[in-house]
Amino acid sequence: MACAAVNGGSVKGLLLLLLCWAGLVPGCVGEDPVLIGFSGQLMGDHADLGVQGRNGATLAVEDINARGGVAGRPLRLLARDDDDTPQSAVDADAALLKAGVVAIIGHMTSSQTLAALPTVAAAGGIMISPTTATPNLSGIKDNFFRVIPDNTAWGVALGRYAARHGLSRVCLAGDTDNASYTDSFQAAFEQAYREANGETVCRYPFSSSQGTDWGALLDQAAASGATALVVTASARDVAALAQTMTARNTRLPILCPTWPYTREILAIGGRSVDGIVFAASYTEDNNRPEFQDFIRRYQERFGSPANFAAAYAYEAVAVLAAALKRTGGRAKGLAEALAATGPQPGITSPFALDANGDVTRNTFLVTIKDGRFTAVAGE
Secondary structure, eight states: OOOOOOOTTOHHHHHHHHHHHTTOSTTOOSSOOEEEEEEEOOSSTTOHHHHHHHHHHHHHHHHHHHTTOBTTBOEEEEEEEOTTSHHHHHHHHHHHHHHTOSOEEEOSSHHHHHHHHHHHHHTTOOEEESSOOOGGGTTOOSSEEESSOOTHHHHHHHHHHHHHTTOOEEEEEEEGGGHHHHHHHHHHHHHHHHHTTOEEEEEEEEOGGGOOOHHHHHHHHHHHTOSEEEEESOHHHHHHHHHHHHHTTOOOOEEEOSTTOSHHHHHHHGGGGTTOEEEESOOSOOOOHHHHHHHHHHHHHHSSOOOHHHHHHHHHHHHHHHHHHHHTTOSTTHHHHHHTOOOBOOSSSOBOOOTTSOOOOOOEEEEEETTEEEEOTTO
8 A cells, every 4th residue: 555645746755655665664565565584693793794794685675676676566675683593593584484575585604594494494485695605505406595605615725825825734713603614614625725735733613602712722723833723703703813813922824714704803803803814705806897886885875884795695685586577576486486597797796596506606815904805916
């Protein structure tokens, strides 16, 4: 039903009507909106991925609605906090499915995705993750799709980088709270590193939810003669490690996968995080007009810079919208439509989902220099 009438050219009435048409005012659109869910960590110490993902998805919904929506219907995003725990992820997705979403954009970490996926699958739902990178979900024809590649390529790239740069002995540290991501990345790293004659001399598994003794890690690394640390953890945890190193006047190279590659590591770590090297499928050194336009508009809309989670969430909504056009905005047949969407223009780069809902992208090595992300020179 209509929720506002323009009386005598009322500017306020016209504005409200436009907001209704765009799907930004709940319950007041002429056509029933297509409900899309978002599930990610939105509060707490590790909310950087979730907030950026929600914002990127929000911007995509606004852009699609400005172009007329899907099948003549606006999209509406329903966001839920998965609280960065497996049970909360299940509860968040169950609530979204009950609300009638056609698909869920999420989750932002592998552990939450693996916990909630059976619930979504049992209900016949669709999950499209912007940032879940565990290879445990690769090559499976199911109801799970993603726009980020699995983390195997990042592990290989960093293993070869470490060996090539004379970092011949490493200590592996990883957050067991996100075990599927941590274990798979470390396995890929170790295989490539070992093939290049590198040696793993110590391991330091930890639980971020239980608190971490970074001094103990540095003591263990020193005793083992490690020449570098390979750390699979959140931005907040990696920043805390770097600050501990600075406080102890210790300096070891730190190598990381994409997970901590967010602005939060710069905000928390300050100059202590300079020199950290990340392997990622995303780089800010991207001159594509689509990417530069997205970066500018995200900053204007949310007042902060976008990161890879925001960009991939935008692309997740975009490919979902392309599939919904095939189904007339309906959930029925959506999995088949997603697998058949074909090449997408993307904002970071063109991409396409394969028959199993996976994607392939280039790998980049990125470092922090003078408080800014920049490509690793010569790589």
